[in-house]
Amino acid sequence: MEETTRRGVLVAGAGLAGLALADALHRAGVPVRVLEARSRAGGRIWSEGGFDLGPTWFWPGQRRMASLVDELGLERFEQPTRGTALLERGGQRHRLPPQQEMVSYRVAGGMGALAEGLLARLPKEALLLGRRVQRVRLEGTSVRVEAAGPEGVEVYAADAVALTLPPRLLAELAIEPALPREQLAELRAVPTWMAGTAKAVAVYDTPFWRERGFSGTAFSADGPLQEIHDATSPGGPAALFGFVGGTTAERGSVGAEALTRAIGEQLAR
Numbered sequence: 001m002e003e004t005t006r007r008g009v010l011v012a013g014a015g016l017a018g019l020a021l022a023d024a025l026h027r028a029g030v031p032v033r034v035l036e037a038r039s040r041a042g043g044r045i046w047s048e049g050g051f052d053l054g055p056t057w058f059w060p061g062q063r064r065m066a067s068l069v070d071e072l073g074l075e076r077f078e079q080p081t082r083g084t085a086l087l088e089r090g091g092q093r094h095r096l097p098p099q100q101e102m103v104s105y106r107v108a109g110g111m112g113a114l115a116e117g118l119l120a121r122l123p124k125e126a127l128l129l130g131r132r133v134q135r136v137r138l139e140g141t142s143v144r145v146e147a148a149g150p151e152g153v154e155v156y157a158a159d160a161v162a163l164t165l166p167p168r169l170l171a172e173l174a175i176e177p178a179l180p181r182e183q184l185a186e187l188r189a190v191p192t193w194m195a196g197t198a199k200a201v202a203v204y205d206t207p208f209w210r211e212r213g214f215s216g217t218a219f220s221a222d223g224p225l226q227e228i229h230d231a232t233s234p235g236g237p238a239a240l241f242g243f244v245g246g247t248t249a250e251r252g253s254v255g256a257e258a259l260t261r262a263i264g265e266q267l268a269r
Contacts (some may be wrong), residue, residue, distance in 0.1 A: 130149060
């Protein structure tokens, strides 16, 4: 498919940055479209059943996040931390005295509510899923964008393009005129924060740890979960979540069934 007319701004990437930018442009009266390679919006934000499998928290100093949450009419609540934490090391478990932890906030319904709220303010036709941007080329006063779509290569034209991709992915795009080598090297050197991290969520009938004076926070050098936190939301089911240790390859070699069993055994400990 090839477009012959220019139309506003094209945003590559439907993560939080891309959706927030598209929302701002739309509210300013600028025509906007968002191309997203995945079959869903949200990017690294991914919530299932109200549980965050991607980013979980934001902090008091992040005023723009707080403003967005309030603007979208979402509920925020403090991460539960009251009670005793646990440390597991060398097969031994130790109780840690209650400490004053830094306040962190979660969003009721999961961070995915942010993406849903922003999408609700955009025209339905503005979001195009399953479009992986491959080439960006400046042609006079317009920009030509090629993306791999459901039925092959699709071509778009826009007055401007915003690339809201992780720097390492951005460096792999075919951009004409080409970016300087030094800039490409800098982009490739920027790590994607927690890119290889995996999470596990365990759902319970009740938050029994609270009844026993525990915060739900635990740290382990034995694994497979290295760090555990209370994942319960107001009005939602009781749950714990943890960050799974090891690399993607290491987790894959263990297998989902064995890893799930090991996580259950650790949580029982």
